[in-house]
Amino acid sequence: MYLHPEFEKLTRSEIEALQLERLKRTVRQCMNTEFYRKRFAENHITPDDIRSLSDLSRIPFTTKQDLRDSYPFKMSAVPLSRVVRLHSSSGTTGTPTVILHTQKDLDEWANAVARCLYMVGLRPGDIFQNSSGYGMFTGGLGFQYGAERLGMLTVPAAAGNTKRQIKFITDFGTTALHAIPSYAGRLYEVMEEMGIDPRRDTHLHTLIIGAEPHSEEQRRRIEQMLGVKAYNSFGMSEMCGPGVAFECTEQNGLHIWEDYYIVEIVDPVTLEPVPEGEVGELVLTTINREAMPLLRYRTRDLTRILPGACPCGRCHLRLDRMKGRSDDMIILKGVNIFPIQIETVLMQFAELGNDYLITLTNEEANDLMTVEVELNAFSDDYRRLQSLTKEIARQLKDEILVTPVVRLVSKGSLPKQEGKAVRVRDLRKTLI
Amino acid sequence: MTVQQISIFVENKSGTLLRVLELFKEARIQLIASTISDTVEYGIYRIICTEPVRALETLRQAGISADVSEVFAIELDNIPGRAADAVRMLSEAGIGISYLYSFLLAGKGILIFRTDNPDRTEGVIAERGLRALNDDSLRSLA
Numbered sequence: 023m024y025l026h027p028e029f030e031k032l033t034r035s036e037i038e039a040l041q042l043e044r045l046k047r048t049v050r051q052c053m054n055t056e057f058y059r060k061r062f063a064e065n066h067i068t069p070d071d072i073r074s075l076s077d078l079s080r081i082p083f084t085t086k087q088d089l090r091d092s093y094p095f096k097m098s099a100v101p102l103s104r105v106v107r108l109h110s111s112s113g114t115t116g117t118p119t120v121i122l123h124t125q126k127d128l129d130e131w132a133n134a135v136a137r138c139l140y141m142v143g144l145r146p147g148d149i150f151q152n153s154s155g156y157g158m159f160t161g162g163l164g165f166q167y168g169a170e171r172l173g174m175l176t177v178p179a180a181a182g183n184t185k186r187q188i189k190f191i192t193d194f195g196t197t198a199l200h201a202i203p204s205y206a207g208r209l210y211e212v213m214e215e216m217g218i219d220p221r222r223d224t225h226l227h228t229l230i231i232g233a234e235p236h237s238e239e240q241r242r243r244i245e246q247m248l249g250v251k252a253y254n255s256f257g258m259s260e261m262c263g264p265g266v267a268f269e270c271t272e273q274n275g276l277h278i279w280e281d282y283y284i285v286e287i288v289d290p291v292t293l294e295p296v297p298e299g300e301v302g303e304l305v306l307t308t309i310n311r312e313a314m315p316l317l318r319y320r321t322r323d324l325t326r327i328l329p330g331a332c333p334c335g336r337c338h339l340r341l342d343r344m345k346g347r348s349d350d351m352i353i354l355k356g357v358n359i360f361p362i363q364i365e366t367v368l369m370q371f372a373e374l375g376n377d378y379l380i381t382l383t384n385e386e387a388n389d390l391m392t393v394e395v396e397l398n399a400f401s402d403d404y405r406r407l408q409s410l411t412k413e414i415a416r417q418l419k420d421e422i423l424v425t426p427v428v429r430l431v432s433k434g435s436l437p438k439q440e441g442k443a444v445r446v447r448d449l450r451k452t453l454i
Numbered sequence: 455m456t457v458q459q460i461s462i463f464v465e466n467k468s469g470t471l472l473r474v475l476e477l478f479k480e481a482r483i484q485l486i487a488s489t490i491s492d493t494v495e496y497g498i499y500r501i502i503c504t505e506p507v508r509a510l511e512t513l514r515q516a517g518i519s520a521d522v523s524e525v526f527a528i529e530l531d532n533i534p535g536r537a538a539d540a541v542r543m544l545s546e547a548g549i550g551i552s553y554l555y556s557f558l559l560a561g562k563g564i565l566i567f568r569t570d571n572p573d574r575t576e577g578v579i580a581e582r583g584l585r586a587l588n589d590d591s592l593r594s595l596a
Contacts, residue, residue, distance in 0.1 A: 215515075400519040402461035402498060402568075429495055432465050434517040 134265035135168020146173035160263025221249035239369030275340030
């Protein structure tokens with residue numbers, strides 16, 4: 023049941039004691055980096071000031087911009103000769119960022135991913151196929167090393183080439199697959215075209231889904247389509263990659279490994295801690311990393327901590343499924359809206375397919391949201407089509423407090439990519 | 455007695471109709487009658503064809519939202535006023551017509567329609583001696 027009982031079975035007070043010890047060590051390590059040395063000096067902080075976990079709040083946040091400014095090696099806490107790997111972001115939105123790893127960091131990363139996979143019942147003997155992109159994208163190598171560490175036959179199928187992906191699944195008898203949620207839907211569509219019934223013709227029993235925010239309804243759909251149990255995975259390249267938080271078999275919240283990270287949830291505007299259980303931005307401090315420790319890193323991911331104990335027995339905090347990125351938040355007519363709210367409503371309609379596209383426009387200072395949805399099931403009745411659009415618009419209004427224009431489109435007509443799905447287009451012009 | 459009609463969800467953008475017709479062409483399925491009206495965003499393209507079952511399969515495989523439904527087909531003598539007579543019979547029985555289209559086939563007038571009360575419509579057809587067609591009898595005219 024536990025791959026690492028010595029960590030997974032810790033009580034709250036044991037977790038906190040371990041965190042304090044590791045935090046103190048991490049802060050001392052940070053003094054080896056050019057970046058944190060300067061930042062501590064500016065804020066008159068020394069490692070000795072950190073005597074309890076609550077002292078963490080004295081340290082300023084670290085942001086994505088700080089990572090960019092430190093590109094490539096200014097945040098290294100070890101000599102470059104001890105660094106064995108780097109992962110870099112694409113930098114499509116600015117200067118790229120770099121994350122450095124020592125051999126111990128890579129080992130600990132693999133351990134974390136292996137722990138997650140073991141937690142959902144995967145064992146040596148399972149055949150694990152990874153449809154992530156390899157290379158710089160951490161979902162590739164991260165799952166590869168983790169699955170190998172667990173002792174599974176691991177297939178680095180990588181992204182794309184859906185027909186070959188499916189051939190591997192059937193030929194090798196793949197039992198567990200890692201795929202982003204929109205790609206899981208795509209796999210099913212192509213299987214259908216190829217005349218393959220995933221329940222009958224494959225040995226798939228477990229799907230690991232992450233990287234893209236998705237709703238509970240979408241997960242249930244994927245599970246039902248492919249005949250698998252699907253578990254939500256959360257990671258980010260700044261925190262190594264996959265293996266940060268993962269669902270247990272309860273499928274109710276993602277345990278974040280607190281022997282690796284200290285978790286805070288803050289209001290993205292005021293940066294003050296949110297009241298217990300409320301949604302805010304996830305802030306993480308790495309406490310089990312050598313090459314590039316990060317203190318109070320603002321992840322931009324929005325979530326909340328689920329209250330209460332998990333029936334699985336682990337005391338590591340549970341994060342609610344990600345509510346999107348604080349960057350993805352749509353502000354329409356002054357209302358804050360997350361695409362996941364819209365998806366949750368749409369998934370309740372059996373007549374609709376898995377894809378949708380939100381377009382924001384403005385005319386004469388009036389913001390307008392158009393939601394295009396794919397019609398899946400169809401009946402020869404104009405009135406029913408009209409009442410369907412009305413009902414979707416009404417339910418969306420209840421959820422997001424803004425009435426969108428709902429447009430039915432035919433199946434397969436929305437932009438679809440092998441990578442992440444396009445969900446939001448903001449075509450609003452600045453009216454000044 | 456009814457015939458099978460294919461209904462297709464079509465978006466109002468160029469090329470949509472062509473794509474559907476190309477699929478019929480490739481599958482070598484012939485249209486007997488078809489109708490579509492202009493709408494703002496989307497329309498329903500309704501087709502009576504030689505092989506409705508295979509047509510539906512072809513469309514669905516191509517990822518097109520389509521369905522098959524049963525509609526009434528009435529054969530009339532090719533004489534002015536016969537359509538009015540038939541519709542009056544339905545109207546007198548309090549039956550509402552959802553949609554209707556007509557054409558001439560092998561010297562006969564054909565009315566295709568859906569009503570809000572299929573059971574009563576069957577009754578009127580039988581009592582008033584209207585000549586209803588099924589798929590085979592319609593195909594034999596074509």
